[in-house]
Amino acid sequence: MRAIRLHTFGGPENLRYEDLPDPVPGPGQVRIAVRAAGVHLVDTALQAGTSGKLPFPVPELPITPGREVAGVVDGLGEGVADEWLGRRVVTHLGLVNAGYAELAVRETEALFALPDALSYEAAIAMVGTGRMALGVLHVAALEPDDVALVTAAAGGIGTLLVQAARNAGVSVVGAAGGPRKVARVRSCGADVAVDYTRPGWADEVRAALGGREVSVVFDSVGGEAGRAALELLGCGGRFVMYGWSSGTPTEFTAKDLQANLLTAAYALGPRIARVPGGLRGLQERALAEAARGTLVPAVTTFPLRDAGAAHAALVGRETVGKVVLIP
Template sequence: MHAIRLYEFGPAENLRYEEVPDPKPGPGQVRIAVKAAGVHLLDTALQAGRGDLLPFPLPELPVTPGREVAGVVDQVGEGVDESWLGRRVVTHLGLVNAGYAELALREVEALFPVPDALTYEAAVAMVGTGRTALSIHHIAQVEPDDVVLVTAAAGGVGTLLVQAARNAGATVVGVAGGPAKVERVRASGAHIAADYDEPGWSKTVREALDGRDVTAVLDGVGGAAGREALEMLGMGGRILLFGWSAGSLTEITGQDLVNRMLSATVALGPRMMRVPGGLRAMQEKALDEAASGRLVPAVQAFPLREAARAHTALLERRTVGKVILLP
């Protein structure tokens, strides 16, 4: 099979498309012929060797990145019912577990059937990014009287957060970089969409809100845009951090919190683990929401052999929605 291999931390060009031995499923495992593999911002941090941005230690090299895949079961290991053969499945592989490949292994209890209504690309988007978005939405406790500002609102998580907040009855402000992305934010259902690459974007949003304060910021971009979004929160507002696509986290001080009685939460890791039913329940819910049409993930696909180009585009914030690799 072909897979992406990383032998040295550094630029995206270090991701190599190579032929490697086919993996064999062990006891309790299945092998998946991969139809779509997800790309995550953490994969780019791993590629670069940015251990400061990872929630786990840097692995020993060489390694094949990849956290989520969808495809067809083509082999089963010892103890696995053969009825799994030929089934369309999707799964989250773990933190660094060889998803950028034509074949992947996973324990059978970690699989989800792909609903007939979903493509493999949509299933991959929902099993990882979808569960993250729904977990953030749950932690944020979005209510109909909220004014929710979503940064990186054209990204994989941001697109779903805009839809989930709109479905909850909140007024939704979505901000993204560049006119094309702003149009995608509007198409996702944001009541107000703005370009945070334009000077004075927050003033434009304030005018559109006509005196209403932002009550919740869901921040996936960080940097200057995240800080400007923080400044828009009214008294008693809340900010939830879930990413840093700008390259750095939003700067928040204790004084910021005290002056306006704000709350700040990192809506990742342990907080996600404590959502009702845990992550598996959120994965099931995410797939159900997409199959029903209540949430529609946006995806942008690249060939597997062009994983380096996909990473570069993601890092340069030139992608829209969830980035997918197609073997």
């Protein structure tokens, strides 16, 4: 099979497209002919060897990155029922588990069968990014009279948060970087869409809301943008953080929260895992929402051989939605 291998930490050019032996499924496992593989910001930190941005120890090289795959079961390990053969599936492989490849193996209990109406690319977006979006929404506990501000609203999670909030009857402000992304946010249903790379964007939000105040912020950017979003919150507002793509978490003090009776929460892995039904329940719900068409993930695709270009585009904030590799 063909796969991406990382032999040396560094730039995206270090991701090499190589021949590897076909994997063999073990007991209780299936082999998947991969039709789509997910790319995550963690993968770019892994490629660079940036230990401070990894939620796990830096692994020994060489490795094949990749956390999510979707495709068709083409091989069965010992003890696996024949009915799995030929089934369309999607799965989350874990933190570093060889998803950037033409073939992958996984235990049957970690698989999700896909309806014909759901594309492989959409399934990839929902099994990881979708579960996170639903977990973040659970933490926020939206009410119909809320006004929600989403930073990085053209990203994989951001586009889903905009749609889900609108589905819940909430007024949504989407902040994204650049005219193309702002247009995408608007097309997802945001009532207000602004470019947060422009000076004075927070004043644009205040003017557009016409006296209404932001009551919930979903922030995955941090830094100056996150701080500006925090300062837009009205009395009693909630600040929900689930990342900091700027490299720095949004800074605030207890006095900042006390001044406007704000609450803040980190909606990250351990917190999301405690949602009723756990991570698998969130994945099932996310896939079902996509199959019904109530949530439509945004996707940017690259050929598998161009994984380095995909990483560079993701880090450079040139992509919209979930980045997916196609073997």
